[in-house]
Amino acid sequence: MRPTKVVVIGAGSASFGPGIISDILLNPEMKGSTLALVDKNEQGLELIAKLAGRMNREWGSGLKIQAHADRKKALRGAEFVIISIAVEREVRWRLDWEIPNKYGVRQPLGENGGPGAFAHGARNIPMIIDICRDMEKLCPDAWLFNFTNPVPRVALAVSRYTNIKVCGFCHQIGAAYRQVSVVLDIDRADLDIKAAGLNHFTWILDIRRKSTGEDLYPAFRAAVEKYDPGYHPLSREMFRAFGIYPAPGDGHMAEYLQWTHDLKTKPWKKYDLDLYDWDGAMKGRDEMWLRIADHARGKGRLEDHYHGTGERAIPVLTAMVQNKNSFEDAVNLPNEGYIENLPDESIVEVPGVVSGMGVRGMGVGCLPEPVAELCRRQLTVTDLAVHAAVTGDKQAALQAILLDPMVNDIDAAKGILREFLEVHGDLMPQFAK
Numbered sequence: 001m002r003p004t005k006v007v008v009i010g011a012g013s014a015s016f017g018p019g020i021i022s023d024i025l026l027n028p029e030m031k032g033s034t035l036a037l038v039d040k041n042e043q044g045l046e047l048i049a050k051l052a053g054r055m056n057r058e059w060g061s062g063l064k065i066q067a068h069a070d071r072k073k074a075l076r077g078a079e080f081v082i083i084s085i086a087v088e089r090e091v092r093w094r095l096d097w098e099i100p101n102k103y104g105v106r107q108p109l110g111e112n113g114g115p116g117a118f119a120h121g122a123r124n125i126p127m128i129i130d131i132c133r134d135m136e137k138l139c140p141d142a143w144l145f146n147f148t149n150p151v152p153r154v155a156l157a158v159s160r161y162t163n164i165k166v167c168g169f170c171h172q173i174g175a176a177y178r179q180v181s182v183v184l185d186i187d188r189a190d191l192d193i194k195a196a197g198l199n200h201f202t203w204i205l206d207i208r209r210k211s212t213g214e215d216l217y218p219a220f221r222a223a224v225e226k227y228d229p230g231y232h233p234l235s236r237e238m239f240r241a242f243g244i245y246p247a248p249g250d251g252h253m254a255e256y257l258q259w260t261h262d263l264k265t266k267p268w269k270k271y272d273l274d275l276y277d278w279d280g281a282m283k284g285r286d287e288m289w290l291r292i293a294d295h296a297r298g299k300g301r302l303e304d305h306y307h308g309t310g311e312r313a314i315p316v317l318t319a320m321v322q323n324k325n326s327f328e329d330a331v332n333l334p335n336e337g338y339i340e341n342l343p344d345e346s347i348v349e350v351p352g353v354v355s356g357m358g359v360r361g362m363g364v365g366c367l368p369e370p371v372a373e374l375c376r377r378q379l380t381v382t383d384l385a386v387h388a389a390v391t392g393d394k395q396a397a398l399q400a401i402l403l404d405p406m407v408n409d410i411d412a413a414k415g416i417l418r419e420f421l422e423v424h425g426d427l428m429p430q431f432a433k
Contacts, residue, residue: 001322003032007078007139009071009131010085012039014288016147017048020082022306023314024063025055030318031062036074038067045069047289050296058302071131075138080317084147085127087427090278090285096120097276099419103412108273112150112200113255113378114406115413118385118397119420121153123427125389128154132162143320143358145169145313150382151199151332152347157386159334159345167359168332168347169313170199176247179232180207183223184216191216193247196339196350196364198375199332200252204245205364220245234260234271242371256378258405316354323356333361341366346379377405392430394421 006024011017017037024030037052039045049067056063068074075081086092096116097107110116128148135142144166148154151168158166176195181188186209194206207216224236224245234250234257246253254260254273294300312328319326331352335342338350338361351362367375384400387393394417401413421431 001029001031001033001318003034004030004079004317004321005034005036005077006030006317007036007038007071007074007081007142009038009081009083010148011037011048011067012041012044013048013084014044014285014292016084017044018051018288018292018306019309020084020311020313021048021052022055023308023311025052025059025061026306026308027314027318028061029322030314034064034066036066036068036078038069038071038074040069042069044289047292047296051292054295054298055302055306072134072138075134075142078135078139078142079321080143080145081131081135081139082145082147082313083128083131086124086148087127090282092123092424092427093120093276094278095423096420099423100406100412100416102419103415104409105406105412105416107406108251108254108260109276111255111276112252113404115401115404115416115420117150117153117255118388118400118404118417119424119428121150121385122389122397122420122430123424124148125154125157125386126428126430129157129161129390132158132164135164136162140164143167143317145316147311147313152349153382153386153389155332155334155347156382157390159347160386161390165358166333167316168199168349169311169316170330170332170349171309171311172200172248172252173202173330174310175249175252176202176204179235179245179249180204180216180220182231183227184220186216193329194351194364195247195330196348197247197367197371198256198347198378199349200248201256201375201378202247202330202349203367203371204247230272234273237271242368244368244371256374256405258408316359319354320356320358325353325355328352328354328359331359331361333359336361338363339365339367339372341369341372342375343379346382377403389430392433394431397431 096119097110100115107114146168155166155168177188190210192208192210195202195204197203232250235246239245332349334345335348381403384396388397
């Protein structure tokens with residue numbers, strides 16, 4: 001493969017940084033390319049850069065590695081920019097959950113759907129738009145690969161308000177493969193699943209056995225009814241109600257639905273949904289930093305902890321550079337008729353083909369109309385939330401929260417928005433205008 005230049009913004013993250021770097025350095029096709037690591041956290045960036053240098057030497061990866069606290073120094077000449085950023089992720093995310101809960105809005109997660117997604121997006125979108133403004137000047141033809149949540153809102157903001165080409169990534173299609181493999185007792189490697197919809201809200205359209213081409217949907221439909229009732233009960237209820245199986249698993253599916261708690265019995269637990277473990281995540285992050293520091297100093301075996309993440313950004317990158325015409329199970333792109341009964345230019349998650357032309361979605365026709373209506377409500381919420389995040393329009397922000405299916409009281413919506421703007425004001429300066 002010809003050498004390319006990849007910029008990773010958010011590299012100074014204990015979870016994202018080492019993972020995406022290992023994806024790049026373990027890929028022999030990247031040899032000779034330049035990897036520029038960027039993060040405002042200079043201490044974290046220094047450790048990650050030392051770790052990357054050790055990986056590069058010991059694995060014989062043959063890349064040129066740079067580290068920059070100033071992204072402008074890194075962006076010039078880049079062909080690909082990979083982003084995963086968040087400020088005080090667990091602390092702010094917990095507030096996104098706790099504030100709506102005070103008003104009786106019980107979100108399963110509150111990151112990609114529910115009112116918490118509004119705050120999450122409103123904090124992250126302005127930062128990413130600023131990055132794109134620098135890209136427009138320094139590497140206008142580069143692709144932006146985004147992992148920052150909420151993926152559809154970030155991608156819509158980039159697509160609508162900048163000239164940068166964007167593709168959003170998420171590994172949640174893997175949940176569909178796991179569920180079908182378990183229920184049918186078929187090796188995952190022998191499955192071919194086509195799913196489409198919105199990120200974390202996709203729906204399985206087709207299930208085939210790779211080795212024979214056999215349509216497995218009838219067998220799955222029969223087997224899932226007989227399987228353990230405690231296995232993804234929400235997804236199975238949706239299957240019964242709408243006739244099509246949701247792909248992401250209960251935890252993420254529940255972010256977009258108001259039917260996931262029962263106040264009379266077990267709040268938040270009607271479908272045995274687990275809340276996010278913020279304390280555990282912060283403890284795990286501290287432990288990761290200790291391990292990174294040891295590895296950066298040459299201690300321990302890299303192979304014990306770094307095997308690649310399985311995320312698809314780097315295979316997509318190499319497929320673009322080499323014009324491989326490769327297939328991807330799931331990419332998040334502006335809708336260009338890929339899902340016919342969802343609005344054009346909205347961000348949809350569909351299978352895709354990757355070549356020297358870039359990433360292109362695969363047309364899947366129409367979703368079943370009731371499912372499309374569920375998606376359209378989310379797209380309306382996304383549209384308003386992105387407009388508010390970019391412009392600071394408080395009326396649009398209120399409308400986005402009011403239209404969220406989790407919210408059924410206008411006073412609650414006003415209170416949630418007011419408190420969001422108070423506690424996150426330092427990271428939402430657009431609303432202070």
